Amino acid sequence: METFSEKRAISQAVIRRLPRYYRILSDLLMRNVDRISSTEFAEIIGSTASQVRSDFSLFGEFGQQGYGYNVHYLYVEIGRILGLDRVHTMIIVGYGNLGHALCNHKNFYRRGFLLRGIFDNNPEVIGKPVNDLTVLSTDVLPDFLKDHTIDIAVLCIPSTHAKEVAKILCQNGIKGIWNFSSTDLSVPKGVEVENVHLTESLLTLSYKLQKDSE
Amino acid sequence: METFSEKRAISQAVIRRLPRYYRILSDLLMRNVDRISSTEFAEIIGSTASQVRSDFSLFGEFGQQGYGYNVHYLYVEIGRILGLDRVHTMIIVGYGNLGHALCNHKNFYRRGFLLRGIFDNNPEVIGKPVNDLTVLSTDVLPDFLKDHTIDIAVLCIPSTHAKEVAKILCQNGIKGIWNFSSTDLSVPKGVEVENVHLTESLLTLSYKLQKDSE
Numbered sequence: 001m002e003t004f005s006e007k008r009a010i011s012q013a014v015i016r017r018l019p020r021y022y023r024i025l026s027d028l029l030m031r032n033v034d035r036i037s038s039t040e041f042a043e044i045i046g047s048t049a050s051q052v053r054s055d056f057s058l059f060g061e062f063g064q065q066g067y068g069y070n071v072h073y074l075y076v077e078i079g080r081i082l083g084l085d086r087v088h089t090m091i092i093v094g095y096g097n098l099g100h101a102l103c104n105h106k107n108f109y110r111r112g113f114l115l116r117g118i119f120d121n122n123p124e125v126i127g128k129p130v131n132d133l134t135v136l137s138t139d140v141l142p143d144f145l146k147d148h149t150i151d152i153a154v155l156c157i158p159s160t161h162a163k164e165v166a167k168i169l170c171q172n173g174i175k176g177i178w179n180f181s182s183t184d185l186s187v188p189k190g191v192e193v194e195n196v197h198l199t200e201s202l203l204t205l206s207y208k209l210q211k212d213s214e
Numbered sequence: 215m216e217t218f219s220e221k222r223a224i225s226q227a228v229i230r231r232l233p234r235y236y237r238i239l240s241d242l243l244m245r246n247v248d249r250i251s252s253t254e255f256a257e258i259i260g261s262t263a264s265q266v267r268s269d270f271s272l273f274g275e276f277g278q279q280g281y282g283y284n285v286h287y288l289y290v291e292i293g294r295i296l297g298l299d300r301v302h303t304m305i306i307v308g309y310g311n312l313g314h315a316l317c318n319h320k321n322f323y324r325r326g327f328l329l330r331g332i333f334d335n336n337p338e339v340i341g342k343p344v345n346d347l348t349v350l351s352t353d354v355l356p357d358f359l360k361d362h363t364i365d366i367a368v369l370c371i372p373s374t375h376a377k378e379v380a381k382i383l384c385q386n387g388i389k390g391i392w393n394f395s396s397t398d399l400s401v402p403k404g405v406e407v408e409n410v411h412l413t414e415s416l417l418t419l420s421y422k423l424q425k426d427s428e
Contacts, residue, residue: 015421019414082417083424097318101311107413151423176423178416192426194419199321200233202392203296205408207229209365209390210297212406
């Protein structure tokens with residue numbers, strides 16, 4: 001069967017919304033909701049029914065007048081577009097507070113992101129047991145990546161070392177970097193980077209507060 | 215002196231870019247770069263010179279042909295738009311791994327975000343010293359907010375309790391919520407929410423990888 005994702009290109013704006021749709025559909029499933037109208041869905045996400053219908057129409061004609069959308073079907077199809085019908089292997093580089101927090105984030109495991117290694121260059125941290133893993137020295141990263149198939153590296157190290165470590169990761173076959181290091185990385189073609197700049201998010205909130213106070 | 219931020223409304227898209235511009239200008243200042251052309255700036259941020267010129271033109275005519283932009287001036291002006299010319303007081307609700315990581319994030323302090331309280335409902339955590347603070351029980355949150363002027367609450371608690379705690383925060387005068395709790399909050403008018411959905415960011419990376427492998 002041909003899936004809709006093979007049929008059409010999906011715009012960047014829609015793609016940015018998909019992870020959120022997916023989370024909400026997942027919540028609905030957990031609450032045993034099996035169908036939903038575009039109006040109800042729009043209300044949950046704070047959007048409009050026409051936007052929802054337009055986005056969902058990209059996935060084929062799932063909605064039915066007077067019936068709404070089948071939640072499970074949408075969930076599975078959006079999951080497939082997001083690559084969640086397969087397992088991703090992951091390593092964390094930098095076992096500071098943030099690395100620590102991410103190691104214990106249960107949602108990642110639930111979505112099929114499996115942590116296979118944790119690396120740090122601090123001798124006080126190397127050797128520490130973390131769940132079923134042990135923190136390894138960043139020095140052994142290239143060897144580790146030769147021996148293991150890893151899809152994603154999570155960069156939780158200071159910006160001063162990020163570029164250097166990113167280079168090592170790319171040279172050893174990493175295809176995706178989830179970057180928390182507060183610096184922009186330049187990576188070779190074929191490597192994808194998703195940045196999480198926490199400070200920038202806080203500054204956006206600051207902007208909104210500043211604007212309200214004017 | 216009238217500032218440009220009083221002159222014009224700035225579009226949402228530009229606002230989303232400002233925190234990043236601000237970070238890059240800050241890096242440039244630290245490297246003692248005192249002026250930069252739109253082309254150089256565009257290269258750093260992976261945009262186009264015309265986009266940069268268009269965005270910066272909102273802040274008045276700072277650029278000069280053959281000279282470029284004054285880095286310090288832009289830095290100060292964008293900082294002002296972002297509300298960084300004043301100090302923000304902050305509390306963290308939820309002292310798990312993520313709360314722990316955020317408590318120790320030096321960038322926040324550097325940008326004028328001052329942590330004034332940490333709250334948790336876990337008896338094993340309540341009473342713990344954290345830098346110059348002590349973790350308090352979430353039960354005392356309303357009293358604390360009556361006695362202290364707090365601008366921003368950082369929500370690092372599970373989604374199951376987030377809505378309930380957000381309600382308490384809003385009832386006690388919090389104007390900004392930085393929400394890490396993986397759920398959408400509905401707040402009264404006048405309260406601003408900035409969401410950080412880490413799983414959604416990871417799913418976006420997963421999407422990119424999936425697309426590359428097709």
